[in-house]
Amino acid sequence: MREIIHLQIGDCGNAIGKAHWSNIFLDYPFINGKNSANNFSIIQEKIGVYLEEKSNQNYTARNIAVHTENDSLNPYFSPDDFVKIESAGNNWGKGYYGSEVDEYIIDLAKSKTEACDSLQGFEISHSLGGGSGSGLTSRVIEMLKDEFPEILICMHTIFPYSGMGDCLVEPYNVTLSFPYLHMPKNVIFAIQNERLFNFIFHQKHRIPSFYADFNHIAAAVLSGITSSFRYSGTLNGDLQKLVSNLTPIETMNFLIPEYTELSSLWLHDTLSRIFRDGVSANLLCNVDKNQKYIAAACNFRGCEDYNKEINSFFDSDTNEIINNMPKKKIKYSVIEANPNNFPMQAVSIINSTGFRKTLMGYLEQYYALKRRNAFLHHFYGEGVEDDDFTQSANEMRDLIETYENVYNSL
Numbered sequence: 001m002r003e004i005i006h007l008q009i010g011d012c013g014n015a016i017g018k019a020h021w022s023n024i025f026l027d028y029p030f031i032n033g034k035n036s037a038n039n040f041s042i043i044q045e046k047i048g049v050y051l052e053e054k055s056n057q058n059y060t061a062r063n064i065a066v067h068t069e070n071d072s073l074n075p076y077f078s079p080d081d082f083v084k085i086e087s088a089g090n091n092w093g094k095g096y097y098g099s100e101v102d103e104y105i106i107d108l109a110k111s112k113t114e115a116c117d118s119l120q121g122f123e124i125s126h127s128l129g130g131g132s133g134s135g136l137t138s139r140v141i142e143m144l145k146d147e148f149p150e151i152l153i154c155m156h157t158i159f160p161y162s163g164m165g166d167c168l169v170e171p172y173n174v175t176l177s178f179p180y181l182h183m184p185k186n187v188i189f190a191i192q193n194e195r196l197f198n199f200i201f202h203q204k205h206r207i208p209s210f211y212a213d214f215n216h217i218a219a220a221v222l223s224g225i226t227s228s229f230r231y232s233g234t235l236n237g238d239l240q241k242l243v244s245n246l247t248p249i250e251t252m253n254f255l256i257p258e259y260t261e262l263s264s265l266w267l268h269d270t271l272s273r274i275f276r277d278g279v280s281a282n283l284l285c286n287v288d289k290n291q292k293y294i295a296a297a298c299n300f301r302g303c304e305d306y307n308k309e310i311n312s313f314f315d316s317d318t319n320e321i322i323n324n325m326p327k328k329k330i331k332y333s334v335i336e337a338n339p340n341n342f343p344m345q346a347v348s349i350i351n352s353t354g355f356r357k358t359l360m361g362y363l364e365q366y367y368a369l370k371r372r373n374a375f376l377h378h379f380y381g382e383g384v385e386d387d388d389f390t391q392s393a394n395e396m397r398d399l400i401e402t403y404e405n406v407y408n409s410l
């Protein structure tokens with residue numbers, strides 16, 4: 001079995017993690033005392049990827065919850081997998097340097113690893129706006145890399161609003177985290193809160209309720225992406241395949257999810273709207289108007305009856321080019337089971353030079369704050385040095401330049 005260990009760190013990481021695990025457990029209607037008449041062999045085969053079997057047909061999540069309070073998902077989370085932390089007060093420095101539980105988290109990860117047959121990687125849900133999700137996550141990534149240098153780490157990362165964040169120092173937290181995300185053998189599924197807002201406002205035509213609506217979508221994306229690791233015979237069936245298919249250029253390791261709720265009535269129109277030249281409204285990060293895709297994949301769920309329509313959409317107009325990528329290069333798979341939260345959905349993953357715009361947004365805000373020396377003493381007081389700021393911002397600028405070079409060279 002190729003197992004994945006999931007960690008959820010901070011308020012946002014735990015809220016999204018919890019919503020995600022609820023979805024996962026709904027996918028297994030035959031465990032923990034529940035019965036189902038259906039044949040679930042297609043999912044049973046890979047049940048050990050995410051779940052630990054405690055006793056016959058009784059499973060818990062292979063999860064480590066790092067949070068200020070134990071709001072666990074009973075009975076699916078084991079109390080031994082909860083690590084209590086103090087809030088890092090929205091300060092990356094406090095999360096990175098001030099944590100007294102970093103070694104305990106790594107010990108827990110090590111003991112979970114030892115119980116695995118063949119670990120395929122770690123997954124981390126977190127946000128970059130607060131101090132724990134940014135700083136403690138950076139520390140944990142660094143320590144995991146020391147301990148398991150060859151293992152893949154896959155981040156499900158919520159980026160703060162790029163204009164009107166909850167707290168003014170968010171651009172510092174994003175920038176200081178950047179070098180820890182942008183490392184070999186990491187992939188980051190990047191979601192911006194403002195894009196979740198826009199999605200609900202424009203696609204669902206209502207004002208979102210914070211954060212329940214956001215987390216509903218973010219968890220649906222996470223379940224959509226990870227369903228390929230949980231169902232047999234799917235595209236990108238393990239982390240390694242996903243990383244090698246979606247990150248042809250190692251330094252471009254940020255992936256943008258795109259979430260779409262599908263209706264049988266408008267299936268073809270919806271697919272034409274999301275897979276077309278330009279910017280799809282369903283992309284969950286801000287991207288440049290002129291962008292070039294370097295890789296893309298899509299997982300459909302609950303669409304089995306529409307296999308023919310989906311195949312014919314991708315097989316028609318095979319000369320069509322979508323943001324510089326031939327349509328025929330988009331890999332897709334259709335998973336039989338319904339997605340729990342909506343009858344039919346598509347979750348795409350895009351690797352695009354357009355991600356430059358997301359990074360530019362935070363870097364500009366970072367410079368605007370840093371130029372005025374705003375709030376710096378809070379960070380210096382926690383052990384962050386001016387060099388840390390400068391090096392992180394430079395690294396971010398280098399990646400922005402890489403995106404520009406790749407755009408110009410394609």
Ligand SMILES: Nc1nc2c(ncn2[C@@H]2O[C@H](COP(=O)(O)OP(=O)(O)OP(=O)(O)O)[C@@H](O)[C@H]2O)c(=O)[nH]1
Nearest residue numbers: 010011012087088089090127129130131132133160
């Ligand atoms: N989508 C979403 N975003 C959230 C949620 N909770 C907080 N955020 C965003 O995440 C950032 C704050 O991060 P938190 O996760 O609250 O902070 P933390 O990791 O607990 O860090 P500290 O509180 O400083 O210890 C802000 O940008 C919020 O807008 C949530 O449940 N869902």
Ligand SMILES: [Mg+2]
Nearest residue numbers: 010011087130
């Ligand atoms: Mg918090």
